[in-house]
Amino acid sequence: MTTTTIAKVVLTPRERQVIEGLAAGDALAAVARDLKIREGTAAGYLKLAKNKLHGVSETAPAVAVGYATEAITRPPLLDPGTLFLPREQRDLVPLIARGMAAAQMATELDRPVTDVRADGRGLLATLQARNRSHPINRAWQFQVLTAGQVIAWLC
Numbered sequence: 001m002t003t004t005t006i007a008k009v010v011l012t013p014r015e016r017q018v019i020e021g022l023a024a025g026d027a028l029a030a031v032a033r034d035l036k037i038r039e040g041t042a043a044g045y046l047k048l049a050k051n052k053l054h055g056v057s058e059t060a061p062a063v064a065v066g067y068a069t070e071a072i073t074r075p076p077l078l079d080p081g082t083l084f085l086p087r088e089q090r091d092l093v094p095l096i097a098r099g100m101a102a103a104q105m106a107t108e109l110d111r112p113v114t115d116v117r118a119d120g121r122g123l124l125a126t127l128q129a130r131n132r133s134h135p136i137n138r139a140w141q142f143q144v145l146t147a148g149q150v151i152a153w154l155c
Helices: 013-023 028-035 039-052 059-068 093-097 102-109 113-126 134-141 147-154
Strands: none
Touching: 013 028, 013 039, 013 059, 013 134, 028 039, 039 059, 059 093, 059 134, 059 147, 093 102, 093 113, 093 134, 093 147, 102 113, 113 134
């Protein structure tokens, strides 16, 4: 049995605050306002953080990698037994975490893109998520997404 590990990621406090704010479902403008910095400055911190988080280009994978590498504070876990998540929606979580678009997910799952989009909207509603990075936070809390899954696609 082999164990795969990935390098530790260290973010500056501001980079971490920006990623954590986005993971909580806030828009970049709201995160910047809360941190009392300009939105462009927050965007700069986000770009630097994504580069450090294994060069991901989207915010959802940055959150997933941040949690997996413990570069950002992991949210408190919730009882997965309290969440009913249909298989079609559950299947989308790791793909969203990888930053895939609906068409890519449809190809990966061999499903019509319209069904994937509908299930994506259902997933956001079920997890009470406000944007594409927030379901990563919520899936992590309900243990639908794990560090092992994220590390597997990083390696």
